[in-house]
Amino acid sequence: MKPSSSRIAKRVLASALAGLAFGALAQEQTIRIGLVAPMSGALAVSGKANQKGGQLAVDELNRQQLRIGGRRARFELMAEDDAGDPKQGTAAAQKLVDARVHGVVGHQTSGSAIPASRLYSEAGIPQVSPSVTAPRYTGQGFKTTFRIVAGDASIGDAIATHAVQRLRMKRFAIVDDRSSYGHGIAEEFAKAAVRVGGTIVGREHASDRSSDFSAILTAIKAQQPDAIFVGGMYAMAGPMLRQMKQLGLGAGMLGGDGICDNELLRLAGGAARDDQVFCAASGEIEDDREGRLRDFRKAYRQRFDMDPELVSLYSYDAVKLLADAMRRADSANPETYLPFLARTRDYAGLTGRISFDAKGDLLHPQLALYTFRHGVRAHLATVQMP
Structure with missing residues (x-):
């Protein structure tokens, strides 16, 4: 029995739709951003605020539908809890390295970030800390290590x-x-x-x-x-x-x-x-001349039903900074966009203008x-x- 013309038309339509769906998927790439913070233990309040700031940045990037390397970028935050403990921090870092994340925000504490930074350096994964101030963090000579706070x-x-x-x-x-x-x-x-x-x-x-x-x-x-x-x-x-x-x-x-x-x-x-x-x-985050901080706080309250902490703004800026370097390099490949991240000059973050020196430290930091x-x-x- 020959199939009817209506059945043939349905099959053709289904095949066409499947092809379009496959084509759309082929045009999209997932960019994984790791984030490590103490989301349990004595520092859980600030650690969770850190995660929330990073998530808000990811949500915003996905609404922007950026195209990087000719494909639409879908950002994904992979958050890991280290409880502020160096051993847990190293384990979290290895997990992110194994997952082949494209960049890392963190770690939040110096004790966790310093040993983890060697793992990211060996894997060639850029690491931007929103909070680490210890001189040793950027003093190890790793090209992948940056911070957006004063030392x-x-x-x-x-x-x-x-x-x-x-x-x-x-x-x-x-x-x-x-x-x-x-x-x-x-x-x-x-x-x-x-x-x-x-x-x-x-x-x-x-x-x-x-x-x-x-x-x-x-x-x-x-x-x-x-x-x-x-x-x-x-x-x-x-x-x-x-x-x-x-x-x-x-x-x-x-x-x-x-x-x-x-x-x-x-x-x-x-x-x-x-x-x-x-x-x-x-930072000078009390300056609200452009209304960006006001908008951030409003979006944060709507998303999480609470006010942001200081670290929320820095983790937000760190995620957006990584995405900006990828956009400028037109690539999410860490090896390709790392030099663009290192050459960051006057990036307009919520926490102030961000530029890096040769060590990955913040140039001309402002302190409140x-x-x-x-x-x-x-x-x-x-x-x-x-």
């Missing part, structure tokens, strides 16, 4: 200068958590504080998982410091503020970007006084100084570093 030296200098020259503080105690980040930024603060006329009256160490600082704070109280510099994260600084109040230690608290988070106040449990805590972080007032972080000033 410890700049942050330590900015907060020390502000404390001595503006706040009239002279005597400083230092507590660091022995991590790559905490110890490194504490060292830079100590050098800068002495250079601008301050005195280090005590130096103590804790673990980045410590929660009881009573013995350390009792020893510090006897030194009568004007302020305690915390080389660590908000997970340490918040409980420390609470215990400072319990011990009647009325000193101020200073720190870098690790404590510049509203989560600090929640962990302090109401113990923080207005204008007691001062910190420095990269903050305090905490009326239950929220408050912007004080912006410093342009040389």
Whole structure:
């Protein structure tokens, strides 16, 4: 029995549609962006904010329907949790290398990012950290390693200068958590504080998982410091503020970007006084002249039903920066677009203008100084570093 003309027409149509679908798929490429952050553990709040910022960037890129290498690009975020632990960070990095991601945003902490950077370098995968400040991160000579925040030296200098020259503080105690980040930024603060006329009256160490600082704070109280510099994260600084109040230690608290988070106040449990805590972080993100920051915050709230954290903006910029280098190179091949990423000049990110030096460090970083007032972080000033 011969098929009817209607059946033949249906088969022809089905075949044509299948061909069109195959052709559309052949014209699309998936670009995988890895992201590693502590999405569990003591730093989970900032780690999840990191992931959300990266996801918002990916969503936006997919709506733009960019064409790279003659094919439409579909971006995909592969997020991995390292809990802020170096061993888990290395395992996460190996997983992304095995998955052949096209670029990596992260890691969030210095202790995790530094050992992972060797794996990415060996695989030739560009890595842009939205938060690592330790000098060693970009000091290893890897061509694949970049950061879009200021380093410890700049942050330590900015907060020390502000404390001595503006706040009239002279005597400083230092507590660091022995991590790559905490110890490194504490060292830079100590050098800068002495250079601008301050005195280090005590130096103590804790673990980045410590929660009881009573013995350390009792020893510090006897030194009568004007302020305690915390080389660590908000997970340490918040409980420390609470215990400072319990011990009647009325000193101020200073720190870098690790404590510049509203989560600090929640962990302090109401113990923080207005204008007691001062910190420095990269960027001038309070400047909303073009409305881009306002639009970002609106989109973030709509997508996640919460306000963004500082790191959300940096992870957003890091994803968009990788995509921009791919667009300029007209290729998502890491080997091809890596030189374009290295030559980035004046990329207009939400966090400021981004240019890299030969090491992958941010050229001429801006630093924002903050305090905490009326239950929220408050912007004080912006410093342009040389």
